[in-house]
Amino acid sequence: MGESMSVVTTVRGAIDPADLGRTLVHEHFTFGYPGHEGDRTMWTYDEDDVLARAQRAVAAVRSYGVTTLVDLTPNDCGRDVRLLKEISERFDIQVVATSGYYYEGEGGAPYFKFRRLFADIVAELTELYVTELTEGVEGTGIRTGVMKVATSAGQITDYERATIEAAAAAQQITGAPIVTHTSNGTMGPEQARLLLDLGADPAKVVIGHMCGRSHDVDYQLEVLRLGFGVGFDRIGGTRMFSDVTDDDRMDMVVNLMDRGFSDRIFLSHDSVNHWKGRDAQAFHRLPGVDTWTIARIGDYIIPGLLARGLSEADIDGLLIGNVTSLWQTS
Numbered sequence: 268m269g270e271s272m273s274v275v276t277t278v279r280g281a282i283d284p285a286d287l288g289r290t291l292v293h294e295h296f297t298f299g300y301p302g303h304e305g306d307r308t309m310w311t312y313d314e315d316d317v318l319a320r321a322q323r324a325v326a327a328v329r330s331y332g333v334t335t336l337v338d339l340t341p342n343d344c345g346r347d348v349r350l351l352k353e354i355s356e357r358f359d360i361q362v363v364a365t366s367g368y369y370y371e372g373e374g375g376a377p378y379f380k381f382r383r384l385f386a387d388i389v390a391e392l393t394e395l396y397v398t399e400l401t402e403g404v405e406g407t408g409i410r411t412g413v414m415k416v417a418t419s420a421g422q423i424t425d426y427e428r429a430t431i432e433a434a435a436a437a438q439q440i441t442g443a444p445i446v447t448h449t450s451n452g453t454m455g456p457e458q459a460r461l462l463l464d465l466g467a468d469p470a471k472v473v474i475g476h477m478c479g480r481s482h483d484v485d486y487q488l489e490v491l492r493l494g495f496g497v498g499f500d501r502i503g504g505t506r507m508f509s510d511v512t513d514d515d516r517m518d519m520v521v522n523l524m525d526r527g528f529s530d531r532i533f534l535s536h537d538s539v540n541h542w543k544g545r546d547a548q549a550f551h552r553l554p555g556v557d558t559w560t561i562a563r564i565g566d567y568i569i570p571g572l573l574a575r576g577l578s579e580a581d582i583d584g585l586l587i588g589n590v591t592s593l594w595q596t597s
């Protein structure tokens with residue numbers, strides 16, 4: 268201790284990175300696609316249901332030792348830091364909130380695309396992120412602790428590039444980690460190279476949704492060799508994302524660990540515990556999405572990795588050591 272001044276900013280305040288414990292870096296207590304606000308005449312936000320679902324999610328992750336969740340819901344998809352603080356206090360789980368904008372196709376892009384006509388949106392987004400990371404969100408005093416950036420399938424649009432420029436600038440001011448979204452298993456290496464060009468610290472970045480589309484790990488290696496972390500972070504979501512299976516994911520994780528990249532792999536689910544919108548919990552009853560829950564790493568992945576020869580210490584390395592390092596590097 269002593270050499271690092273780094274702290275992790277949770278919704279209840281700053282903690283030492285050493286106190287993170289097992290941490291999932293990409294989950295959502297609530298998520299609403301832009302447009303849900305416009306349908307509010309037809310649906311009611313049921314906070315009791317949201318909290319009941321959150322309580323079950325927290326119980327599920329605590330059963331496999333998780334003590335911190337990063338809620339990676341961006342500003343434009345129904346992020347609610349007051350709710351996150353309530354969940355953290357009620358259910359005794361450390362929660363880190365996010366600043367960021369989702370990719371152009373599914374995010375709230377029109378707002379800053381309009382502003383771009385008359386304002387410097389990179390400067391505006393940088394100011395927004397730094398304010399939320401250092402002072403708080405919407406006057407609550409509840410601060411975010413990470414940033415999210417996101418790109419489209421097969422391209423990084425001009426708008427997305429502006430959001431990435433802002434996050435890279437805000438990281439150089441605040442030191443906050445960045446966790447990314449990629450679409451359809453594309454643009455991971457392009458995101459990494461752009462972030463490097465913009466002065467981001469690869470040790471503080473997880474390129475997300477790197478679960479791949481086959482057993483081939485060349486795609487992940489390209490990102491890892493640039494010093495970035497890779498997220499195997501849609502565990503259980505195979506049906507939802509037409510992704511690889513969880514067994515494929517585990518084989519790739521072990522393969523990459525054997526190649527010396529144990530310290531740059533991040534496991535998570537990208538689970539959505541509560542969807543904002545009209546009868547939106549109907550989603551959870553769709554066939555094939557029953558495995559896409561925050562319990563999956565405990566139920567299936569940890570046993571599967573142990574069966575593939577990993578030790579409990581290896582699991583802690585993935586879920587504790589790697590996450591801690593996002594805050595401890597200088």
Ligand SMILES: [Zn+2]
Pocket residue numbers: 293294295339537
């Ligand atoms: Zn997500």
